[in-house]
Amino acid sequence: MSHPVLACRGVAKLYGPKARRFVTDGRLTADAAELAAAGVTAAVRDVDLEIARGQTFVIMGLSGSGKSTLVRCLSGLTPPTAGEVLFEGRDLFRFSEGELIQIRRHQMGMVFQHFALLPHLSVLGNVAFPLEVQGRPRAVREAKALEMIKLVGLSGREARFPRELSGGQQQRVGIARSLAADPDVWFLDEPFSALDPLIRREMQDEVLRLQGMLKKTIVFITHDFDEAVRIADRIAIMKDGRVEQIGTAEELVMSPATDYVRAFTREAPKAKILTARSVMRPAPAGAQFGGLIDARARIVTFAHQVGASDAAFGVVDNGRIIGAIDRLAMIDMLVGRERGASAA
Numbered sequence: 022m023s024h025p026v027l028a029c030r031g032v033a034k035l036y037g038p039k040a041r042r043f044v045t046d047g048r049l050t051a052d053a054a055e056l057a058a059a060g061v062t063a064a065v066r067d068v069d070l071e072i073a074r075g076q077t078f079v080i081m082g083l084s085g086s087g088k089s090t091l092v093r094c095l096s097g098l099t100p101p102t103a104g105e106v107l108f109e110g111r112d113l114f115r116f117s118e119g120e121l122i123q124i125r126r127h128q129m130g131m132v133f134q135h136f137a138l139l140p141h142l143s144v145l146g147n148v149a150f151p152l153e154v155q156g157r158p159r160a161v162r163e164a165k166a167l168e169m170i171k172l173v174g175l176s177g178r179e180a181r182f183p184r185e186l187s188g189g190q191q192q193r194v195g196i197a198r199s200l201a202a203d204p205d206v207w208f209l210d211e212p213f214s215a216l217d218p219l220i221r222r223e224m225q226d227e228v229l230r231l232q233g234m235l236k237k238t239i240v241f242i243t244h245d246f247d248e249a250v251r252i253a254d255r256i257a258i259m260k261d262g263r264v265e266q267i268g269t270a271e272e273l274v275m276s277p278a279t280d281y282v283r284a285f286t287r288e289a290p291k292a293k294i295l296t297a298r299s300v301m302r303p304a305p306a307g308a309q310f311g312g313l314i315d316a317r318a319r320i321v322t323f324a325h326q327v328g329a330s331d332a333a334f335g336v337v338d339n340g341r342i343i344g345a346i347d348r349l350a351m352i353d354m355l356v357g358r359e360r361g362a363s364a365a
């Protein structure tokens with residue numbers, strides 16, 4: 022079996038002059054109260070996770086929950102105080118500094134919230150910049166930069182400077198730049214938080230489109246659950262430096278591991294997240310169905326049909342009926358009403 026592209030084993034990042042005192046044999050040994058008493062901040066603690074090749078892995082949590090710190094550890098920018106970050110199965114922080122720089126330059130791409138474009142360089146210069154840092158010849162880097170600029174829909178604006186572009190366009194440049202070196206892992210740290218909602222949605226579509234074409238391994242930070250639902254294969258929810266739960270959006274909504282995850286996902290757009298399999302009930306023997314629905318179909322795709330019908334619909338998996346959905350079951354699920362509970 023192939024390695025996950027990225028993995029964390031017991032990763033902790035502590036801040037404070039006495040931080041190292043709490044690490045024995047590479048493991049964090051103190052609880053939150055001991056750390057607080059010593060004036061140590063556990064920005065990240067006890068994080069175990071695996072990110073498979075081609076997966077879009079979203080890290081979510083409120084401000085200060087440790088998302089950026091964790092991503093800085095995953096991308097080799099910040100060494101953890103305890104634990105290991107494995108990249109392609111090898112501890113990222115056991116590479117020499119020179120090797121780590123090469124990994125970051127050639128195998129990782131980053132997009133930041135505030136774009137971080139170089140103001141004195143044109144769009145072309147900005148997108149070609151990572152290739153310049155790699156020491157590639159001018160003709161090669163410009164050809165690649167033009168290709169990337171076209172990919173993100175900015176052809177014709179190569180000579181403009183960042184200040185001459187809208188926020189959305191600047192972030193397209195940031196995206197083109199992060200992809201110019203053809204990285205294996207693509208990190209996006211709250212890339213669309215500075216953009217207004219319509220542009221934000223457009224940019225989410227852009228990431229989905231690019232991911233459909235390029236099939237990168239993506240690590241995406243956001244504090245917006247709707248955004249996570251749109252783009253994630255799997256979501257990690259962080260609180261106080263810990264990962265509370267990792268799962269698909271559907272797993273987090275259907276089986277929250279903690280009260281925090283339950284509260285976090287309460288307002289989630291269930292119709293877009295839950296599949297027929299999660300909503301179905303046992304099919305009555307000999308039932309006459311109003312139609313059939315694939316077990317993997319999301320509620321939003323069949324809500325109208327089921328809502329308009331008095332008959333239940335059969336739920337099909339691999340050609341076999343595995344359950345049934347009726348109007349009431351669907352509404353109960355969408356409004357969060359327990360089965361059998363009074364509607365009053």
Ligand SMILES: Nc1ncnc2c1ncn2[C@@H]1O[C@H](COP(=O)(O)OP(=O)(O)OP(=O)(O)O)[C@@H](O)[C@H]1O
Nearest residue numbers: 036062063064082083084085086087088089090091
């Ligand atoms: N260099 C540092 N020195 C001391 N404390 C730090 C440092 N970097 C982060 N922290 C602390 O670690 C905790 C986690 O910070 P982090 O920036 O990772 O959170 P975040 O979830 O990314 O927040 P935001 O969404 O606001 O960016 C916070 O309490 C923060 O104050």
